[in-house]
Amino acid sequence: MTRALVVTGAGGVGKTTVSAALAVAASRAGLRTLVVTVDPAQRLATALGIELTNEPSPHPEEPQLWAAMLDATASWREVARRHADPEVTDRLVDNEFFVAATSHFPASQSYAAAEQAATYLDARAWDLVIVDTPPASGGIDFFTAPGQMADLVGGRLLRWLTGARIPGRRFLFNRTAKPVLRLADQVLGANLLERIAEFLMDLRTTYDGVAKRARQIERHMKSATTLVVTTSEPAAMREAVRFFRALPAVASAPAAVVFNRVLPEEWIGAEAPAMSHNNLVENLERWAAEAFRQRSARREFGERYPTAIATIPWQAHPPTDRQALAAMVESADGLPDLW
Amino acid sequence: MTRLVLVSGKGGVGKSAVAAAYAFAAKRTGSRVLAVDMINAGSLGPHLGEPELSFTPRPVGDGLEALTIDRADALIEYLRVQIGVPALATIGPAARAFDALASTAPAVREVVTMGKVLWEVKKGTWDVVVADAPPTGQIGSFLRSPRSVRQLVATGRILDQVEWMDAILTDPALAQLVLVTLLEELPVVETTETQGWVLEEALVGDVTIVANRVLPALGTAVPEDDGPMVEAARLHQSLWSEQQEWATRLEIDLRLPYLFGTHTPPEVAERLADVLEEEP
Numbered sequence: 001m002t003r004a005l006v007v008t009g010a011g012g013v014g015k016t017t018v019s020a021a022l023a024v025a026a027s028r029a030g031l032r033t034l035v036v037t038v039d040p041a042q043r044l045a046t047a048l049g050i051e052l053t054n055e056p057s058p059h060p061e062e063p064q065l066w067a068a069m070l071d072a073t074a075s076w077r078e079v080a081r082r083h084a085d086p087e088v089t090d091r092l093v094d095n096e097f098f099v100a101a102t103s104h105f106p107a108s109q110s111y112a113a114a115e116q117a118a119t120y121l122d123a124r125a126w127d128l129v130i131v132d133t134p135p136a137s138g139g140i141d142f143f144t145a146p147g148q149m150a151d152l153v154g155g156r157l158l159r160w161l162t163g164a165r166i167p168g169r170r171f172l173f174n175r176t177a178k179p180v181l182r183l184a185d186q187v188l189g190a191n192l193l194e195r196i197a198e199f200l201m202d203l204r205t206t207y208d209g210v211a212k213r214a215r216q217i218e219r220h221m222k223s224a225t226t227l228v229v230t231t232s233e234p235a236a237m238r239e240a241v242r243f244f245r246a247l248p249a250v251a252s253a254p255a256a257v258v259f260n261r262v263l264p265e266e267w268i269g270a271e272a273p274a275m276s277h278n279n280l281v282e283n284l285e286r287w288a289a290e291a292f293r294q295r296s297a298r299r300e301f302g303e304r305y306p307t308a309i310a311t312i313p314w315q316a317h318p319p320t321d322r323q324a325l326a327a328m329v330e331s332a333d334g335l336p337d338l339w
Numbered sequence: 340m341t342r343l344v345l346v347s348g349k350g351g352v353g354k355s356a357v358a359a360a361y362a363f364a365a366k367r368t369g370s371r372v373l374a375v376d377m378i379n380a381g382s383l384g385p386h387l388g389e390p391e392l393s394f395t396p397r398p399v400g401d402g403l404e405a406l407t408i409d410r411a412d413a414l415i416e417y418l419r420v421q422i423g424v425p426a427l428a429t430i431g432p433a434a435r436a437f438d439a440l441a442s443t444a445p446a447v448r449e450v451v452t453m454g455k456v457l458w459e460v461k462k463g464t465w466d467v468v469v470a471d472a473p474p475t476g477q478i479g480s481f482l483r484s485p486r487s488v489r490q491l492v493a494t495g496r497i498l499d500q501v502e503w504m505d506a507i508l509t510d511p512a513l514a515q516l517v518l519v520t521l522l523e524e525l526p527v528v529e530t531t532e533t534q535g536w537v538l539e540e541a542l543v544g545d546v547t548i549v550a551n552r553v554l555p556a557l558g559t560a561v562p563e564d565d566g567p568m569v570e571a572a573r574l575h576q577s578l579w580s581e582q583q584e585w586a587t588r589l590e591i592d593l594r595l596p597y598l599f600g601t602h603t604p605p606e607v608a609e610r611l612a613d614v615l616e617e618e619p
Contacts, residue, residue, distance in 0.1 A: 012351025012526075041524045186424075186496060234604065235351065235382060263574075270567035279558040280572050287571040289600030296601070316577035318524075 002121050004220060005130045005338060006142065006251070009229035010239035014260040016040045017319065017328070018229050018312070019132035020048050024322050025329035026339050027065035031127040034066040034120055038113065038134050047319045056120065062322065066126065070113050070134070079115055083209030088202050095199050110134050110141035111149045118217040128339050131224075140243055143221050143250035146214035150207070221251055225338060228257040232294035237301065244305050255336050256308040259298055263291035263314055310334040341460045343507065345543070347472040347533070348519030349526045353551045356604070357519045357595065358471035359386035360611035366403045367616060370466035373459055374399070376407035377452060377481075383407070383471040388605040410448065413455045421454060422496045446487035449480050450501065457504045460513070475518065475533045482508065482516075482542040511544030519549045520589070522582035527589060548589055552597040554579045593618055 005022070009015040016037050023035035034056050037044075045052055050059050052069035059065040080092045092098045110133070117131045133142040226247070230240040240257060247253065267288045272281040302309050312332045319325045329335070344365075346358035355376075362374040376383040376392055384392045384407070389399040392407035394416075399405045418424040460468050472478055480487075485501035485508070492498050508514050516537060520530040534546055556579060561572045595611050602610065 010351055011349065012521075042528075043524055233351075235353070235355075238382070264567070264570065267567045267571060272568045273566065276568060277559045280562070280568050283557060283575050284568040284571045286599035287575065288567075293601045314574060316574050317581070 002124055002126050003128050003339065004117065004121055004224035005128060006117075006133060006221070006224045006226045007130065007229060008133045008140075008142065008226060008243055010236040013229050013231045013233075013236045014312075015229045016132045017044055017325075018227075018258060018260060019130050020044060021319070021325040021328040022338065023065060023067070023130050024048075024062065024325045026128050026130070027059075027062050028326060029339065030064065031339055032064050032066075032125070033128045033130065034068065034126045035130045035132070036068050036070055036113075036117060036120065037132045038070045040069070041318075043318055043320070047321055047325060049322060068116075068120075070116060070132075079112065079210075080206065083206035083213070084202070085205065088205055092199070092202050095202070098199060098203075111145035114142055114145050114217050114221065115213065118213075118220045121220050122216075140246045140250070143218075143247075146217040146221075150211040150214040224251065226251050226254045227338070228254045229260055230257060231261050232259060232297040234297075237297060240301070241305075244307075254307060255338060256310045256334070257301070257305070258310045258312060258332070258335070259294075260312045261314040262298075262311040263287060263294055265291060265295055267291040268295065308334060308336050310336070340513070341463060341465050342467050342512075343456070343460045343514045344467065344469045344517060345456075345472040345478075345514070346470065346517045346519060347475050347478045348551075349476070349521075349529045350474050352519050352521045352526050354474070354519045355380070355382040355471050356386050356607050356611060357517065357549060357551060358383055358469055359605075359608035360595075360615055361517070362387065362403060362405075362467075362469040363608055363612035364615040365467040365469065366400070367612065370402065371464070372403045373465045373468045374403065374405040375456055375459065375468060375470040376405070377456060377470050378473050378477075379407045379409055380471065381407075385604040386608040408452055408455050410452065414451050417451045417454050417458075421458065421500050446480065446484040446491060447497070449484035450488050450497065450504070453481050453484050453504060453508075454500060457507050460507055461503065472516075475529050478516075478533065479536065479542075482537065483540070509541060509544055514543050515545045515547055516543040517547045517549055519551050521552055522550055522585040524585065527585045531589060547592045549593045549595060550586065550589070550591045551595045553594040554582055554597050 007015055007019045007022070016039075019035055019037060020040070023033050027033040036056075037052065040048075040052065048059075048067060049061065050057065050065075050067050052067055054069065056066045056068040059067065080089050080098070084092055113131065113134055117129065120126070120129050131142075228240050228243055230236045244254070244257075267284070268291050270284065270288060272284050298309060298311070310332055311334060312328060315324075315328065319328055344358075344361050346354055346361060348354040348357075359374065362372050365372045373396060374383060374387060384390045384405070387399045387403070387405050389397065389405060392405050394406055394409050394412040396404040396406045456468065456470050459465065473481055485505040488497060488501050489505075518530050518533055520526040530548065534548065537543055537546055554575065557572060557576050561576050562569055593615070595614055598607060598610055
């Protein structure tokens with residue numbers, strides 16, 4: 001059976017690096033591992049040592065490791081292809097509103113990610129699939145996007161606007177919608193409205209497929225192991241807290257919250273040796289203050305949210321190769337058994 | 340004449356703190372300032388010392404008011420004030436349905452949000468409007484929205500609005516886009532890319548690059564030793580040289596310091612405002 005490990009957290013906390021590091025560690029522990037990343041830094045891609053594409057590719061040097069990158073636009077086209085008639089698909093992907101709606105829909109990238117991840121899980125080709133989530137809403141979107149997507153294409157509003165049945169290509173708005181449409185005509189222009197309507201009608205034909213798929217994806221997500229990555233920065237922690245509050249409704253409780261870039265607690269209150277250079281003494285003081293702030297933040301979090309807390313030390317340099325990525329996991333403290 | 344400062348940046352670089360700092364710095368010069376949380380992201384309020392902002396401007400100290408843009412409220416106001424749609428048609432289910440419809444059309448949603456910000460600039464109540472803008476990943480569709488609407492909509496009243504909006508945005512004397520970055524790979528790459536297309540498409544009058552959380556130089560050699568002091572020096576030295584390397588990829592207009600230790604969000608904004616104030 002393929003296990004899913006979903007890594008969430010705010011942007012800029014090192015989530016993608018942690019995902020890659022876990023993947024290297026898991027594959028070296030003997031698991032056939034696929035890591036799916038979102039827009040990694042060039043340096044991380046180089047460190048991982050594999051060219052990342054939309055398709056999972058085996059690592060040339062790590063026999064148990066596969067990697068893929070998430071391409072939100074390409075995935076959306078695939079979603080449309082999967083769930084719409086060929087003729088409708090062509091019209092959809094060429095439609096300016098498809099492009100707009102898919103890029104505007106707040107959970108669009110997350111839905112594409114969730115659908116792609118579910119496809120890999122269904123393939124049963126790996127023991128472990130590690131998914132690095134898009135940064136929007138700290139990863140909550142990733143879990144709620146399938147449901148939102150089904151709502152979007154089958155939503156009550158859409159039904160209300162287009163009438164309960166789909167009358168082919170003919171455009172029939174129902175009567176209660178008329179005042180709104182007149183208003184929209186005046187403000188947006190009639191031509192625009194017709195084109196939107198056409199798009200919405202096409203989109204509706206995908207409803208059955210999308211709704212069914214959304215339920216499958218949701219089942220996968222509910223059984224996935226989740227990990228929340230954060231730093232001790234207030235903004236990143238606000239995201240982590242938001243995730244903790246929203247999570248019980250949509251996924252399993254996180255296996256751990258991982259604090260990244262943690263400074264050594266020994267620095268707190270450490271004395272500089274006598275006769276040290278003033279700059280060095282001052283430097284110790286300011287980093288000790290940082291270490292203190294970090295520890296307080298972790299403790300406060302632990303008191304409010306009963307969960308396993310793991311820490312990864314602050315690396316002086318970002319990992320430059322797979323050895324450094326594996327070492328990052330080894331240096332972690334308090335990480336639960338994830339595979 | 341009202342000046343507009345739009346503060347954007349990659350997620351996690353401290354853009355809301357910097358936006359609050361710009362608001363504080365402007366307030367200290369005696370200006371009447373409005374701070375705007377453009378996409379109701381919720382992190383501007385804490386830095387201003389007022390966690391809960393509303394669509395109606397609310398005072399947050401002398402000479403400074405703040406509001407957050409809720410899209411539904413913004414749409415209703417936009418339809419009423421700018422398009423001239425009577426209030427009756429803009430309430431309740433009709434407005435919600437229109438909101439959903441308008442949101443499907445490219446640029447309409449963004450034009451409504453930009454419209455609110457630029458309306459506050461246009462009406463002349465404030466000397467400075469500081470907006471905590473969407474992150475760099477989304478800012479393009481907001482800045483381009485007046486032009487996108489012009490291309491997309493052949494008729495309709497919304498067309499009349501986009502001319503003056505674009506005129507404000509592209510006037511260097513009126514509008515400034517501040518791109519906040521950290522001196523790390525991803526933010527630097529995203530900042531240079533953003534700066535590139537903003538200038539190429541002439542979307543905003545002026546672009547300012549602000550590097551946040553810049554470390555001071557250690558100012559002495561790291562001893563060959565161990566213990567916390569040396570470890571701290573080693574970490575500092577390597578982070579500092581990392582920052583120096585990424586700094587060469589950008590033309591930085593302003594550097595804001597890394598604030599060590601514990602500060603409340605308003606303290607962070609006030610400290611950064613101190614630095615902004617010293618700058619010309």
